Structures are given as structure tokens and as C-alpha cells.
Amino acid sequence: MAITPPANRLWWKDPINGIELGWIVIAFLWGLFMFFFMIAWHFIGQQNLSSETYRIAPDAYIVKVEAFAEEFQAKDADGNPVEEEGVPVVRPPAGGDAYILARLWEFWPILELKRGESYRIHLSSGDWQHGFSLQPTGINISVHPGYEHIITLTPTSSGDFGIICNEYCGIGHHTMTGRIRVVD
Amino acid sequence: MTAIDHGAGVAIGTQASYRVCRFSGLRIEANAEQLIKYNAVAAVLFLALGGLMGLLVALTRWPAIQLLPAEWFYLVLTGHGANVLLFWIIFFEIAVLYFASAVILGSRLAAPKVAWLGFVLMVIGAVMANYAVLRGDSSVMFTSYPPMQASQWFYLSLILFAVGALIAVFVFFGTLVVAKAENTYDSSVPLVTFGAITAGIIAVFTLASGAIILVPTWLWSLGLISNIDTLMYKVVWWGMGHSSQQINVSAHVAIWYAIAAMVVGAKPLSEKVSRTAFFMYILFLQLASAHHILAEPGMSSTWKIVNTSYMMYLAVLGSLIHGLTVPGAIEAAQRRNGFTRGAFEWLTKAPWGNPAFAGMFLSLVMFGFIGGISGVVLGTEQLNVLMHNTIYVPGHFHGTVVAGTTLAFMAMTYLVVPLIFQRDIVWPGLARWQPFVFGIGAGGISLFMMGAGTLGVARRHWDISLTDAAHAFEYPAAAYLMMGLNGIFAILAALGGVMFIVIVVASILAGPRLDKVGATLTFPLHDRSRESVAEYGSHGTVKLPGTIILVGIFFACFVLYYFVNWKYLSELWLFR
Numbered sequence: 001m002a003i004t005p006p007a008n009r010l011w012w013k014d015p016i017n018g019i020e021l022g023w024i025v026i027a028f029l030w031g032l033f034m035f036f037f038m039i040a041w042h043f044i045g046q047q048n049l050s051s052e053t054y055r056i057a058p059d060a061y062i063v064k065v066e067a068f069a070e071e072f073q074a075k076d077a078d079g080n081p082v083e084e085e086g087v088p089v090v091r092p093p094a095g096g097d098a099y100i101l102a103r104l105w106e107f108w109p110i111l112e113l114k115r116g117e118s119y120r121i122h123l124s125s126g127d128w129q130h131g132f133s134l135q136p137t138g139i140n141i142s143v144h145p146g147y148e149h150i151i152t153l154t155p156t157s158s159g160d161f162g163i164i165c166n167e168y169c170g171i172g173h174h175t176m177t178g179r180i181r182v183v184d
Numbered sequence: 185m186t187a188i189d190h191g192a193g194v195a196i197g198t199q200a201s202y203r204v205c206r207f208s209g210l211r212i213e214a215n216a217e218q219l220i221k222y223n224a225v226a227a228v229l230f231l232a233l234g235g236l237m238g239l240l241v242a243l244t245r246w247p248a249i250q251l252l253p254a255e256w257f258y259l260v261l262t263g264h265g266a267n268v269l270l271f272w273i274i275f276f277e278i279a280v281l282y283f284a285s286a287v288i289l290g291s292r293l294a295a296p297k298v299a300w301l302g303f304v305l306m307v308i309g310a311v312m313a314n315y316a317v318l319r320g321d322s323s324v325m326f327t328s329y330p331p332m333q334a335s336q337w338f339y340l341s342l343i344l345f346a347v348g349a350l351i352a353v354f355v356f357f358g359t360l361v362v363a364k365a366e367n368t369y370d371s372s373v374p375l376v377t378f379g380a381i382t383a384g385i386i387a388v389f390t391l392a393s394g395a396i397i398l399v400p401t402w403l404w405s406l407g408l409i410s411n412i413d414t415l416m417y418k419v420v421w422w423g424m425g426h427s428s429q430q431i432n433v434s435a436h437v438a439i440w441y442a443i444a445a446m447v448v449g450a451k452p453l454s455e456k457v458s459r460t461a462f463f464m465y466i467l468f469l470q471l472a473s474a475h476h477i478l479a480e481p482g483m484s485s486t487w488k489i490v491n492t493s494y495m496m497y498l499a500v501l502g503s504l505i506h507g508l509t510v511p512g513a514i515e516a517a518q519r520r521n522g523f524t525r526g527a528f529e530w531l532t533k534a535p536w537g538n539p540a541f542a543g544m545f546l547s548l549v550m551f552g553f554i555g556g557i558s559g560v561v562l563g564t565e566q567l568n569v570l571m572h573n574t575i576y577v578p579g580h581f582h583g584t585v586v587a588g589t590t591l592a593f594m595a596m597t598y599l600v601v602p603l604i605f606q607r608d609i610v611w612p613g614l615a616r617w618q619p620f621v622f623g624i625g626a627g628g629i630s631l632f633m634m635g636a637g638t639l640g641v642a643r644r645h646w647d648i649s650l651t652d653a654a655h656a657f658e659y660p661a662a663a664y665l666m667m668g669l670n671g672i673f674a675i676l677a678a679l680g681g682v683m684f685i686v687i688v689v690a691s692i693l694a695g696p697r698l699d700k701v702g703a704t705l706t707f708p709l710h711d712r713s714r715e716s717v718a719e720y721g722s723h724g725t726v727k728l729p730g731t732i733i734l735v736g737i738f739f740a741c742f743v744l745y746y747f748v749n750w751k752y753l754s755e756l757w758l759f760r
Contacts, residue, residue: 001451002441002513003288005371011455019728020457020508023735027504030739031497034746038489038565041750046758049569053481085654106654118758123481129329129414131573135640135657137757140572142480144414145331149481154758162657164650166573166642168325170332171255174646177653 049141052150061124061148065101068092069109084110084179092119100163100178102130102143104170107163107178115158115182124148131167134180142167158182200292205603207698207709208446211368212604215296216286216359220279220604222303223352224597225692227275230310231590232685234267239678242629245575246671247648247664254646258323261644263314265326269585270345271310274428276593277383277435278306278352279600284380284438285359287604291368294358302351309345316341325644327425330401330412339402343395346424350391353384375452375459376445379438382462383431386469390431393423393473415482422473430469432585433503434462436547436592440510443544443595447535449710450517453726458509464502468494478568485565492563500560507552507738512731514545517710519727527729538707539609543595543619550623551588554630557742558583567749570756575645576637583630586677591623594684601688602705607695612706615687622680628673636666 008014016024042048056064074082074089082089088109092098094117101108103126113119123132125145132141141151163178201214237260243251244260252260286293293299315337316322322334360381363369373381397420403409441458444450452458474491477483494500518530535541558580561567571577598615601607609615641648641663648667650657697703 001449002375002445005369005374006455007371008455009371011372014454014456016457017453017726019512019726019732020453020505023508024457024501024505026739027501030743031493031501031504034560034564035489035493035496037750038493041566042485045566045754046760047566047569047753047756048485048760049479049566050760051482051484087654110655128332131642133573133640133642134757136660138570138638138640138752139756139759140479140569140574142572144481146413147415147481152760156757162650162655164640164642164645164657166645167329168258168644171258171323173258173644174254174650175652175654177650177655177657179655 050149050151054148054150055146056124056148058124058126058145062101062103062126064122065099065108068097068099074112087179089181094119096120097122100132101126102132102165102178103127105165105172105176107132107165107176110179110181112181112183113153113155115155115184118152118154121151121153122148123151128169129167130165130169130176133164133166135162135164137161140166155180155182158184202290202292207705208603210287210603211290212287213292215299216282216293217604219293219296219299219303220282220287220600223275223279223282224600224604226303226307226310227272227279227593228597228685228688230267230271230275231681233314234264234269234272235678235681237261237264237267239674240264242671242674244646245648246668248668249671250647255320255323257646258325258644259317259320262323262325263317266313266317266342267310268590269326270342270428271306271313273432273585273589273593274345274349275306275310277387277431278303278349278356280435280439280593280596281353281356281380281384282359283600283604284377284442285356285363288374288377289360289363289369291359291363291366294355294362298351299355302348302355305348305351306345307348309341309343309348312337312341312344327421328401329421330404330414330417333405336402336405339398339405343398343402346391346394346398350388353387353391356380356384372455375455376438376442378459379434379441379462382465383434383438385466386427386434387431390424390427393420393427397421397424415477415480418480419473419477419483422476426472426475427469429581429584430465430472430499432589433469434465436551436589437462437503437506437510439592439596440506440544440548441513443540443592443599444510444514444517446599446709447538447541447544448514448517448521450513453509453512453516457505461502461505461509464498468499468502475563475568478563478565479572488565492565492568497560503552503556507548507556508731508735510548511734512726512728515728515731516726527733531730535707537616538598539615539619540595540598540707542616543591543598543623546619546623547588547591547595550591550627550630551584552738553741554627554634555580555583555585555588557745558630558634560742561746561749564746564749567753570749570753571637573643574637575633575641575643578643579630579633579635579637582626582633587623587626587630591619591626594622595619597684597688598707599709601691601695602698602707605692605695606698607691608698608703609687609706610690610695611687614683615707618680618683618687620680621683622677625673625675625677625680629670629677632666632670632673636663636670639663639666641667
């Protein structure tokens with residue numbers, strides 16, 4: 001019984017049942033496969049989360065994002081700044097840097113990206129921890145204050161995409177959203 | 185139940201008082217019995233409180249109902265996590281540790297006064313945590329990520345609880361030493377005790393991680409420390425938060441073996457294999473905090489891959505081994521019991537009417553299929569980005585902790601009440617259905633939360649319609665359906681929880697007494713559960729066609745689901 005001591009004092013000398021041995025081998029090989037597949041995806045896959053990160057004071061990050069938003073503010077045909085719900089729409093240059101600030105309780109500003117172009121997206125928080133959840137594509141990344149995370153992102157579909165905060169950040173958490181617009 | 189009773193009384197030193205259980209043949213010491221009783225009762229009370237909070241959470245996340253206002257939702261969700269994940273689980277685990285040491289080894293409990301000190305500290309901590317949460321200034325979620333700050337009482341309560349639990353774990357280790365020194369058993373410790381030792385060793389690591397992070401965080405809440413690094417906090421906090429789930433795994437796997445032994449007379453197919461599987465938990469499970477850092481900045485991919493896979497999935501291998509050896513041991517025992525027709529007579533004629541067996545087997549199946557598979561997928565470095573912090577995550581851990589651990593602990597309670605409290609189970613008709621009601625409810629909430637998470641629904645979120653948000657976003661209609669179904673199955677699980685608590689409390693208070701001569705058990709133990717079988721260990725004659733088919737189905741589901749998720753990942757935007 002499993003609740004009595006082994007009857008055979010030398011239980012470690014018992015031979016292993018063939019069924020058990022077979023399953024151990026299969027399970028071990030499957031584990032090895034899963035392990036090496038994670039490594040392989042860094043070479044064959046197009047979706048690997050960057051680990052490029054810099055320390056930055058939250059206040060300094062806010063200053064950077066505001067300068068970025070001013071520099072690349074989108075203008076309409078009449079030269080007026082484009083805004084949505086009072087939030088500036090920003091058109092970063094293809095291949096260039098783009099910044100998103102997560103703070104209580106919004107993702108700021110709205111980025112307008114071109115489909116098929118790559119951008120170095122900078123992510124950090126001005127206050128607490130937040131969760132960058134890009135929907136409906138389904139890319140979920142944690143955002144920390146004090147850490148500037150840089151992800152090279154290439155949108156492959158166009159339209160309006162929502163950013164929803166999925167790290168609890170206080171009483172306004174469920175009002176915290178943002179937007180990325182992708183144009184062809 | 186008492187064949188030999190030297191009377192109640194506090195045991196001093198080796199002058200311990202014992203009784204011999206008429207049903208199990210176990211020698212039970214008075215102090216161990218009292219402490220198991222009190223820890224089990226505390227566990228059930230916190231399960232009732234935390235379960236009620238869980239129902240309120242699920243009804244709030246049901247979009248058509250949205251029961252609680254936002255402030256209350258976040259408050260209750262914080263309380264739900266602390267009460268069920270910490271207090272219910274750990275109080276019960278302490279009872280399991282005392283049972284697996286003192287009762288199974290027939291020993292006295294080491295240092296009972298110290299054990300009571302641990303218990304009192306745990307009770308103070310648990311009550312204080314509820315006080316801190318209900319004050320309303322500690323709605324920081326169970327994880328309490330800085331720089332969001334809870335009241336000092338919240339951190340202090342968790343520290344006190346952890347210290348109490350640590351004391352209890354050392355009483356458990358002390359009891360092992362006493363049993364060995366006083367020769368209460370021959371040869372090696374039984375497998376169930378070995379599993380409990382695994383749980384105890386992981387518990388020390390876990391509680392130490394908790395102390396390392398919660399003590400400075402408490403000092404920070406008092407204003408004595410200026411800053412807590414958010415990433416460092418997450419890495420160390422999850423050394424407690426995730427590793428403590430490995431205590432659960434070790435404990436409930438030990439319980440699977442124990443119930444299988446006591447109810448159908450199962451013995452391990454091979455001591456060596458089952459013990460090695462437990463040993464792999466000790467060696468590799470501590471690395472689990474990486475599962476929560478996969479979508480974080482600042483950690484290298486190498487660190488993530490090595491740690492999230494528990495060093496090449498060697499700890500997962502331990503669980504996969506138990507996934508064969510537990511049903512295999514049951515099949516072998518049932519074939520010895522005479523159920524030899526076809527591949528599955530052993531399973532169809534199993535004692536499904538006994539809630540201990542039914543709960544145990546449902547726990548085994550759902551832990552593997554729901555909690556286990558989703559856990560490996562979620563813990564794969566790249567795949568994590570698909571589901572990180574969505575409600576898929578609670579879906580996964582309700583599959584492990586509710587459908588797996590909680591159901592196994594409930595099943596064990598149906599044995600603890602007659603053997604330790606010496607009261608028979610009242611309302612056996614109700615008790616027969618309880619594991620199915622709770623199990624189907626728990627399985628349902630796990631699956632539907634996972635489904636909603638796949639559609640992007642955020643966890644810990646009051647309003648998926650995002651009504652008050654600056655930028656509107658519409659989740660697909662299927663996400664609303666999933667959250668509604670989650671609510672319905674949560675009601676079912678809550679009903680199963682109420683049935684459990686009513687049956688257990690009524691049995692303890694008013695169940696037929698079993699300490700009288702001639703009393704019999706409503707749900708009998710297997711008559712061979714007291715013997716140690718002569719031909720122990722592996723033998724070539726064992727045939728396990730049913731188990732092979734079950735494990736084959738499991739493995740096919742695992743592989744299929746794994747690759748389906750890589751397919752989803754490959755369709756995302758490109759990022760590096």
C-alpha cells in the first residue's frame with residue numbers, strides 16, 4: 001500500500017515495469033522536444049519577445065514620450081493636429097522609434113503605423129505596473145515603471161486596434177485603454 | 185473506532201496516548217488528532233468564506249449581471265485569492281502533513297505546543313488579512329505588486345501566516361525524526377509520507393521566498409524603505425506564489441495515492457518510479473516563478489527558457505509519470521479485486537458512489553487534462569504572449585488548484601472525518617453527488633475562463649464592455665457568452681462547495697459516532713488497505729490496457745493543443 005512502508009526493503013532494486021519505462025521515455029523525449037522548440041523558435045519564428053530593456057526614471061520617460069508626440073504629431077489636410085477623444089494621433093516614421101506611455105488610466109498617445117513596416121516600440125509606465133494587451137490580435141506584454149522595454153513590431157493587418165490594460169492598476173483599471181491605428 | 189483508548193490528555197514526551205483505528209489499523213496519537221482536527225476545521229471555514237467571495241467575483245464578471253460595484257469587486261477579488269489560495273489550501277496542507285507523518289507512521293507528534301503556536305499564528309494572520317482587506321485600503325490583489333501599496337496590516341498578516349505555516353512544517357519534519365528514532369515503522373517511509381516530505385521541502389523554500397519579499401515590502405508600507413523594485417518583487421514574490429502551488433501538487437498527488445490505497449487497495453506499480461517522480465519536484469519545481477516573468481522586460485530569453493521549462497521539463501516529467509502510475513495502480517488493484525473484463529471494467533465498476541474515490545479520480549483527470557496541459561502551454565516562452573494576464577491564466581489555475589487540489593482535498597476529507605473525527609458521513613446520498621457537482625462546476629469555470637482568455641478578455645477586470653474607457657473597444661460576442669457560462673458553472677461549483685461544507689460540518693457535529701463497538705462506515709475502506717502486499721513493486725504480469733488508452737488520449741490532446749497554440753502564435757503581428 002502507498003500508506004504502508006514498502007514490503008521489499010530494497011525497493012530501489014525492483015525492476016521497472018515495461019509500461020512505466022515506455023511512458024517515461026516518451027514523456028522525457030516530449031519534454032526535450034518542447035524545450036528545444038522554444039530555442040528553435042528564436043531562429044525560425046517571427047514572434048519572439050525582445051529583452052532589450054533600459055532603466056529609466058518614470059518622469060524622464062514621460063518627458064521623452066511627450067517630445068516624441070510633439071515631433072511626429074499627425075496633421076490633417078488643413079495642417080491641424082489630429083486627435084481622438086482629446087488624445088493626439090502620432091505618426092512615427094517607418095523603421096523609427098515610437099513611444100507608448102502607460103499611466104493611470106490610459107495608454108498615450110495613439111500611434112498610427114503602416115502595415116508591413118517595422119517600428120521600435122518603447123513601452124514603460126509613468127506610475128504603477130500596467131498590462132499592454134493589444135486586441136484583437138492578442139499580444140500581451142507587462143509594463144513596469146522604471147524599465148523601458150523596446151520591441152520591434154511589424155503590424156501585418158490594418159484597422160483600429162485596442163490596447164486594454166490587463167494588469168490590475170487600481171480603481172480605474174477597467175477604464176484604461178489605448179489605441180493603435182494601422183493603415184495600408 | 186477506539187479499540188485501545190488510554191483516554192484523552194496531553195501527551196508529554198514519549199508518554200503519548202494512542203488509539204488504534206478499527207477501520208484503518210492506524211495508530212493515532214491524541215495531539216496529532218487534535219491538531220489535524222483544528223487545522224482541517226480552519227481550512228473548511230476559510231474555504232466557505234473564500235468560496236463565497238469567488239461566487240461574487242464570478243457573478244460580477246458575468247456581463248449580464250455585474251453584481252458588485254467596481255470598488256467591491258476589486259476588494260472581494262483580493263479576499264478571494266487570499267482566503268482560498270492561501271488559507272484554505274495551507275491549513276488543509278498542514279493537516280495533511282500531520283496525517284502523513286504522525287498518523288501514517290504511527291508516531292507521536294513532535295513538540296505539540298510548538299505546533300499549537302504555529303496554528304495560532306496562522307489563525308491570527310488569516311483573520312488579520314481579512315481585516316486588512318475588508319477595511320478597503322488593501323484592494324491590491326493577492327499579488328500586491330508595488331508601487332501599488334496596501335495597508336501595513338495586509339503585509340504583516342501574510343508574514344504572520346507564513347511564519348506559522350513554517351513552524352508547522354518544522355513540526356512535521358520533527359515528527360519524522362521522532363518516528364525514526366522511536367522505530368514506529370520498518371524500512372522506508374510509505375510513499376504517501378514521501379510525497380508529503382516533498383511538499384514540506386518545497387514549502388520551506390516557498391515560505392522563505394515569501395519572507396524575503398514580504399518583510400521588506402512591509403517595511404516599505406511603514407515608510408522605512410523608500411522603494412521596492414517592481415521586477416525584483418515579481419521574481420521573488422512568485423518564488424512564493426507559484427512554488428506554493430507545487431506544495432499543492434505534491435500534497436494532492438500524495439492524496440491521490442493515499443485514497444487509491446485506502447478505497448480500492450491500490451499499491452504503487454513501482455516504488456522507485458513514483459518516488460523518483462516526487463524527487464523531480466524537489467529538484468526542479470522551485471524555478472516556477474519564471475512563469476510569471478515571460479512577458480516582462482529585463483530578463484533574458486535564456487533565463488526564461490531554462491526556468492519556465494523547469495530545466496528541460498524534468499518536473500513536468502514527474503507529473504506525467506504520476507499521470508500514468510496513479511491510474512495504473514488503481515487499474516492493477518481493481519483487476520486484483522476481480523474486475524478484469526475488457527479494458528475498462530476496472531473503471532466502470534470502481535466505487536464511484538464513494539465520494540472519496542469519485543473526487544480523487546475527477547481531480548486526477550481534470551488536473552491533467554485542464555490544469556496540466558494549459559499550464560505547459562502557458563509556460564512556454566513565446567506562447568505566453570498570447571495569454572499573459574488574460575483570464576486564461578485564472579482558467580489555468582482553477583484547473584489546477586480548484587479542479588485538482590481542492591477537489592482532492594475534499595475527497596480526502598471524506599476519509600478524515602470518519603478516521604480522525606470518528607464520525608460517519610451524514611446524508612450519504614448528497615455526499616455521493618457532491619464531487620460531481622463541484623467537479624463539473626470547477627471544470628466548467630476553468631474551461632470557459634480559458635476560452636474567454638483566448639479571445640483576449642483581461643483578468644482582474646470589472647467591465648469587459650469598457651463603458652467608461654477613453655477609447656472604446658468591443659470584445660467579440662463569444663467572449664460575453666464565455667463569461668456568462670463561467671458564471672453559470674461558478675454557481676454549480678458554489679453549490680458543490682455548499683454541499684461539501686454542510687455535509688462536513690453536519691457530520692463532525694452530529695454524524696453517527698464511530699467510536700462505539702459495532703459501528704460501521706457508510707463508505708467503507710478497502711479490506712486490504714491494512715496489509716502490505718507480499719509481492720511488492722513491479723512485476724511483468726501487470727496488464728494495464730485501460731490506463732494505456734487513457735494516457736494515450738491524454739498525450740494526443742496535449743500534443744495537439746500545444747501545436748494549435750504555435751499556429752495561433754505564428755499568425756500574430758511580427759515582433760522581436
